[in-house]
Amino acid sequence: MNEAGTPRDPVAGNTFAHASEAEFAHILDFYQVAWEYEPQVFPILWDLDGNVLESFAPDFFLPDLELFIELTTLQQRLVRKKNRKVRRLRELYPNIRIKLFYARDFRALMLKYGRSALVSELSGTLGQVGPRQSSESGPEESAAAGRSLVGRPLDLSTAPVGATVDARASHDRRSRGARRRAVRRAAAAYAPNSTAT
Amino acid sequence: MKHTQDLSEDVAEILLSEDLIRAKVAELGKRISADYAGRELTLVSVLKGSLPFMADLMRQIDLPLRIDLMEVSSYGGTATESSGLVRILKDLSAPIDGRDVLLVEDIIDTGLTLNYLLRYLRGKNPRSIKVCALLDKPARRLVEIPIDYVGFEIPDAFVVGYGLDFGEVYRNLRFVGVLRPEAYES
Numbered sequence: 001m002n003e004a005g006t007p008r009d010p011v012a013g014n015t016f017a018h019a020s021e022a023e024f025a026h027i028l029d030f031y032q033v034a035w036e037y038e039p040q041v042f043p044i045l046w047d048l049d050g051n052v053l054e055s056f057a058p059d060f061f062l063p064d065l066e067l068f069i070e071l072t073t074l075q076q077r078l079v080r081k082k083n084r085k086v087r088r089l090r091e092l093y094p095n096i097r098i099k100l101f102y103a104r105d106f107r108a109l110m111l112k113y114g115r116s117a118l119v120s121e122l123s124g125t126l127g128q129v130g131p132r133q134s135s136e137s138g139p140e141e142s143a144a145a146g147r148s149l150v151g152r153p154l155d156l157s158t159a160p161v162g163a164t165v166d167a168r169a170s171h172d173r174r175s176r177g178a179r180r181r182a183v184r185r186a187a188a189a190y191a192p193n194s195t196a197t
Numbered sequence: 198m199k200h201t202q203d204l205s206e207d208v209a210e211i212l213l214s215e216d217l218i219r220a221k222v223a224e225l226g227k228r229i230s231a232d233y234a235g236r237e238l239t240l241v242s243v244l245k246g247s248l249p250f251m252a253d254l255m256r257q258i259d260l261p262l263r264i265d266l267m268e269v270s271s272y273g274g275t276a277t278e279s280s281g282l283v284r285i286l287k288d289l290s291a292p293i294d295g296r297d298v299l300l301v302e303d304i305i306d307t308g309l310t311l312n313y314l315l316r317y318l319r320g321k322n323p324r325s326i327k328v329c330a331l332l333d334k335p336a337r338r339l340v341e342i343p344i345d346y347v348g349f350e351i352p353d354a355f356v357v358g359y360g361l362d363f364g365e366v367y368r369n370l371r372f373v374g375v376l377r378p379e380a381y382e383s
Binding site for chain 2: 026027028029030031032033062065067069099104105108109111112113114115
């Protein structure tokens with residue numbers, strides 16, 4: 001649904017990375033559940049200078065339900081990578097609700113709607129609709145990604161409590177105490193009800 | 198879709214026997230009767246899957262009650278064209294404003310249909326609205342909705358029987374069973 005509350009064609013209106021995502025958007029539209037596609041990128045790994053090394057953009061955000069959804073219909077290797085990212089996200093942003101939708105969940109959804117014949121063409125590598133224009137980044141990508149993040153304001157100069165830092169990074173310019181205080185401020189700003197200390 | 202003449206042969210495992218379901222429905226009816234004592238209740242069932250549950254449940258509730266039926270379209274779009282929006286195929290036959298409504302569902306999995314129905318029914322200004330579901334499959338939940346009366350929490354499997362279908366078949370099984378993959382895999 002768009003902001004005016006009228007339906008839109010999710011395929012025409014968005015560039016999805018995978019056909020399963022377009023189908024999922026169709027289902028949400030059908031049941032009149034508002035959604036946004038990859039609206040937010042979460043940093044999940046920083047170096048000692050606070051530069052973002054890795055980030056994660058869940059596929060969907062359902063604003064009315066305050067729920068992020070990550071679909072994965074690809075092979076097990078990528079599922080493990082997604083699992084790790086989701087686990088990391090939950091550790092760093094405990095107030096965020098995210099559900100990982102696995103291939104078996106998607107398959108069951110298609111079965112429920114009598115569309116099991118589409119499962120193979122909407123799953124795995126067959127379902128990829130083009131080069132991934134992902135806003136996600138991995139450690140191999142530069143820390144510049146952190147400067148172009150979208151979403152809620154977050155102090156990217158510091159990592160939330162518990163953030164993994166790259167041991168290979170040269171040095172931290174601040175004292176450990178100053179860094180911890182800044183990290184706590186950033187974490188508290190993002191997750192006010194967090195129990196992290 | 199292939200299915201055998203003896204439908205029970207397509208079932209890999211009986212999850213909930215007829216006796217178990219009967220006992221649970223009686224228990225739910227007793228609880229609902231106690232909770233709504235002194236009030237008049239409207240049971241709203243969602244076609245088609247809830248029909249057997251509704252029929253059994255209403256006979257276990259010792260209250261003056263009305264029943265009503267609704268049917269909504271199910272998702273069936275394609276990946277390449279818009280499938281439109283969920284539609285009310287059969288609306289309530291009587292107003293529910295000021296009434297206590299209990300929505301009777303066969304199974305809650307994603308919660309998408311229930312979420313839509315609750316929003317729709319709340320717009321008709323009932324005095325209260327609660328949900329009674331025979332089966333709850335929380336592993337598939339997308340929309341978290343409190344379910345006031347739950348019969349059974351079931352594992353993440355494709356179940357049929359006691360109203361639940363696959364391709365409109367198996368609804369008449371007296372138990373709830375897990376469908377063999379061969380029955381739905383081509």
